[in-house]
Amino acid sequence: MAEVLRPEMLDISNDTSSLSSPELLHVLAVDDSMVDRKFIERLLRVSSCKVTVVDSATRALQYLGLDGENSSVGFEDLKINLIMTDYSMPGMTGYELLKKIKESSAFREIPVVIMSSENILPRIDRCLEEGAEDFLLKPVKLADVKRLRDSLMKAEERAFKNIMHKRELEANDIYSQLKRAKI
Amino acid sequence: MTNMGKCMQGYLDEQFMELEELQDDANPNFVEEVSALYFKDSARLINNIDQALERGSFDFNRLDSYMHQFKGSSTSIGASKVKAECTTFREYCRAGNAEGCLRTFQQLKKEHSTLRKKLEHYFQARQ
Numbered sequence: 001m002a003e004v005l006r007p008e009m010l011d012i013s014n015d016t017s018s019l020s021s022p023e024l025l026h027v028l029a030v031d032d033s034m035v036d037r038k039f040i041e042r043l044l045r046v047s048s049c050k051v052t053v054v055d056s057a058t059r060a061l062q063y064l065g066l067d068g069e070n071s072s073v074g075f076e077d078l079k080i081n082l083i084m085t086d087y088s089m090p091g092m093t094g095y096e097l098l099k100k101i102k103e104s105s106a107f108r109e110i111p112v113v114i115m116s117s118e119n120i121l122p123r124i125d126r127c128l129e130e131g132a133e134d135f136l137l138k139p140v141k142l143a144d145v146k147r148l149r150d151s152l153m154k155a156e157e158r159a160f161k162n163i164m165h166k167r168e169l170e171a172n173d174i175y176s177q178l179k180r181a182k183i
Numbered sequence: 184m185t186n187m188g189k190c191m192q193g194y195l196d197e198q199f200m201e202l203e204e205l206q207d208d209a210n211p212n213f214v215e216e217v218s219a220l221y222f223k224d225s226a227r228l229i230n231n232i233d234q235a236l237e238r239g240s241f242d243f244n245r246l247d248s249y250m251h252q253f254k255g256s257s258t259s260i261g262a263s264k265v266k267a268e269c270t271t272f273r274e275y276c277r278a279g280n281a282e283g284c285l286r287t288f289q290q291l292k293k294e295h296s297t298l299r300k301k302l303e304h305y306f307q308a309r310q
Contacts, residue, residue: 035221035256042205042213088251117255139198139259142205 025152026050030060030085030097040084043145057085057092066104080110081152087116087123095127102131113148115140191305194298198261215306221260222299228253229292236285246284247276264294
């Protein structure tokens with residue numbers, strides 16, 4: 001009698017740590033101030049995030065491959081979990097960058113957080129209306145960054161668990177089919 | 184938390200302490216590095232503003248823009264006195280008060296220079 005493959009024997013495990021669990025969050029930070037770039041980079045690293053920092057909205061678009069030119073990074077390889085951008089920047093502002101990201105089919109789902117030294121309510125409203133995830137007053141606090149990271153990790157974890165649950169259902173389905181097929 | 188001592192009082196605010204909290208054994212010179220960046224950046228801004236003021240033409244928009252940057256980085260490092268002078272300067276810009284701008288800028292440069300010296304001593308003492 002052939003051995004029945006039970007779900008536990010298939011490569012599906014309830015122990016998710018042995019599988020590739022959610023990677024470190026990768027954050028793209030955009031700020032024209034070199035002091036602020038150094039600061040935000042440190043805040044993010046202390047919060048266990050992978051960080052890419054650029055000095056302008058234009059460079060951010062280049063990095064994402066949204067500037068119309070060929071990007072150096074392969075689209076498929078680029079995994080950004082969060083974009084944090086300063087509001088007031090020469091050339092393109094953080095608000096304009098936010099709009100461009102939300103217009104892009106590849107990146108519109110990525111949460112964008114705006115940072116500003118100025119507590120201007122109409123500005124905050126405009127950013128939130130355009131789809132910003134959050135608006136942080138500078139100087140940004142470590143607590144702010146950790147809060148963002150935690151809520152993103154929870155979202156990633158939920159998405160990951162959904163995938164695992166789906167796989168489990170599929171495995172059970174295969175198992176049932178095999179069982180029925182066995183005469 | 185490092186004891187900054189009485190000499191730093193008023194010159195640096197809680198933000199400087201936040202920066203110190205971000206230091207660890209793997210990154211023991213973080214604050215000094217930020218400070219170096221700050222003084223490099225502010226030297227550039229001071230130079231730009233000096234030149235703009237020397238020309239005699241008071242382009243208040245441009246001056247305000249420089250000050251916005253200066254205030255921003257001063258805030259990030261916790262340089263409270265310098266930050267206060269930046270705010271005053273911007274108020275004079277908005278009022279179109281050239282004399283006020285000039286006066287404030289002199290004061291700002293003094294505060295900036297004092298802070299630089301204090302931080303130099305502070306970092307040396309840490310060695």
